[in-house]
Amino acid sequence: MTTPALSYRGRFAPSPTGPLHFGSLVAAVGSFLEARTRYGEWHLRMEDVDAPRCIAAAAGEILRALEAFGFAWDGEIVWQSRRGEAYAAALERLKAAGRVFPCACTRRELADSAIAPDGAAIYPGTCRAGLAPGRTARAWRLRVRDARVSFDDAIQGRIVSDLARDAGDFILLRADGLFAYQLAVVVDDAEAGITHVVRGADLLASTSRQIFLQQCLGVPTPDYAHLPVAVNAEREKLSKQTLAAPVDISRPGPALYAALEFLGQRPPPELLGAAVSELWIWAQAHWRLDRVPCGPALPTPQGPAEP
Numbered sequence: 001m002t003t004p005a006l007s008y009r010g011r012f013a014p015s016p017t018g019p020l021h022f023g024s025l026v027a028a029v030g031s032f033l034e035a036r037t038r039y040g041e042w043h044l045r046m047e048d049v050d051a052p053r054c055i056a057a058a059a060g061e062i063l064r065a066l067e068a069f070g071f072a073w074d075g076e077i078v079w080q081s082r083r084g085e086a087y088a089a090a091l092e093r094l095k096a097a098g099r100v101f102p103c104a105c106t107r108r109e110l111a112d113s114a115i116a117p118d119g120a121a122i123y124p125g126t127c128r129a130g131l132a133p134g135r136t137a138r139a140w141r142l143r144v145r146d147a148r149v150s151f152d153d154a155i156q157g158r159i160v161s162d163l164a165r166d167a168g169d170f171i172l173l174r175a176d177g178l179f180a181y182q183l184a185v186v187v188d189d190a191e192a193g194i195t196h197v198v199r200g201a202d203l204l205a206s207t208s209r210q211i212f213l214q215q216c217l218g219v220p221t222p223d224y225a226h227l228p229v230a231v232n233a234e235r236e237k238l239s240k241q242t243l244a245a246p247v248d249i250s251r252p253g254p255a256l257y258a259a260l261e262f263l264g265q266r267p268p269p270e271l272l273g274a275a276v277s278e279l280w281i282w283a284q285a286h287w288r289l290d291r292v293p294c295g296p297a298l299p300t301p302q303g304p305a306e307p
């Protein structure tokens with residue numbers, strides 16, 4: 001028997017803004033199972049680039065939770081907070097290629113801008129042709145011009161985006177001196193050789209921007225699969241902002257079972273009280289990406305306590 005060549009490298013990239021909640025567990029489970037069942041690697045990256053939003057203890061809590069669930073990742077953990085030089089180098093390349101421009105606009109000056117589908121302000125172009133006399137640069141933005149991006153998402157289907165309409169010239173270096181998430185993700189995925197991105201559909205609106213940025217930097221575009229978003233009874237995405245409860249790491253089995261169910265995998269009821277090791281054996285043998293539903297959904301109540 002020959003071992004298939006390694007052609008799949010996936011990742012899970014949590015932001016340590018709070019402990020692992022059900023929504024991020026779903027992204028971890030989906031990206032992990034897709035990678036492992038395709039004989040791929042699965043890497044872990046702590047997305048702590050947005051330092052003011054990160055909580056000191058959260059990264060440790062996330063790692064403890066991942067261990068309690070029995071996740072095993074390949075290679076070293078990548079910490080975005082330590083990768084400033086790589087992001088700066090990418091920005092320099094974009095400056096040299098004339099792809100970016102300095103922007104002096106304040107949040108207040110942009111308050112009347114049109115709003116993109118993901119809630120971000122669409123830049124009206126004020127500084128695109130150069131800074132007005134006497135103004136100083138606060139941020140750097142990527143010029144999107146009339147770029148259109150389309151890609152086939154393995155779960156959500158064909159996605160077509162007109163970047164001027166859907167995003168506008170977006171920020172790569174923020175006024176507070178921090179690199180933007182979009183730049184960090186693209187640089188990190190490219191450097192790690194990520195071939196497949198499996199993550200929550202709340203990031204679908206970012207993907208077209210990231211693909212355009214990949215094109216500007218001349219790096220490969222991975223394949224994408226955006227998992228359904230877990231919402232609460234008010235149809236809000238589970239997140240720290242909506243006060244999503246952390247997953248209970250003293251009883252990981254029921255949460256893993258619920259994540260598999262949420263991902264359309266139909267684990268057998270006999271496994272409801274099973275330990276995570278048993279659940280993983282079943283999940284690796286039965287995982288099917290084509291069973292994953294595309295729309296947002298409420299998680300089903302978790303099963304009974306583990307024996």
Ligand code: GLU
Nearest residue numbers: 013014015047185199203
């Ligand atoms: N850090 C992002 C989050 O926790 C995920 C980014 C990604 O997977 O590209 O929502």
